[in-house]
Amino acid sequence: xxxxxxxxxxxxxxxxxxxxxxxxxxxxxxxxxxxxxxxxxxxxxxxxxxxxxxxxxxxxxxxxxxxxxxxxxxxxxxxxxxxxxxxxxxxxxxxxxxxxxxxxxxxxxxxxxxxxxxxxxxxx
Numbered sequence: 680x681x682x683x684x685x686x687x688x689x690x691x692x693x694x695x696x697x698x699x700x701x702x703x704x705x706x707x708x709x710x711x712x713x714x715x716x717x718x719x720x721x722x723x724x725x726x727x728x729x730x731x732x733x734x735x736x737x738x739x740x741x742x743x744x745x746x747x748x749x750x751x752x753x754x755x756x757x758x759x760x761x762x763x764x765x766x767x768x769x770x771x772x773x774x775x776x777x778x779x780x781x782x783x784x785x786x787x788x789x790x791x792x793x794x795x796x797x798x799x800x801x802x803x
Contacts, residue, residue, distance in 0.1 A: 681747070681785050682747065682785060684700035684750075685728065685743075686802075687699045687729070688729045688730070689736055689797070690800040693730045693733055695729075696729030698726070700726050701722045701725055701726040720758045724757035728753065732746065732750055735749050735753075741803045743789060746789075747786070748786055751782045759774050759777070
C-alpha cells in the first residue's frame with residue numbers, strides 16, 4: 680500500500696494521494712478482518728505519507744528508491760508506536776517483525792518497480 684500511495688501521490692497530487700492511502704488502508708483492514716482499535720494509527724499515517732510523498736521525492740532529487748524507503752520508515756514510525764509500547768511481549772514482537780518485513784519489502788518493491796512507474800506516469 681505504501682508503494683501505490685507514493686506513486687498515486689506523485690502522479691495526482693498530495694490530496695489525492697492522502698485520500699487514496701487512507702481509503703485503501705481502511706479497505707485492506709476491513710477485507711482482511713483486521714479492523715481493530717489500532718486503525719487510528721494506520722489510516723492517518725498512510726494519509727500522511729500521501730501528503731508528504733512529493734516533498735520527500737523532491738528532497739531526494741527524484742530518487743524513487745530513497746523516497747520509498749523514507750516514506751516506509753516514516754509510516755512505520757507513525758503507525759507502530761502503539762504496538763511497540765504495549766506491555767504485551769507478543770504485540771511488541773509482532774510489531775518488530777512487521778516493521779522489518781514492511782520496510783524490507785517496500786525497499787524491494789521500490790527498487791524493482793519504482794523507476795518503471797515513475798517513467799510510466801511521467802513523474803519527475
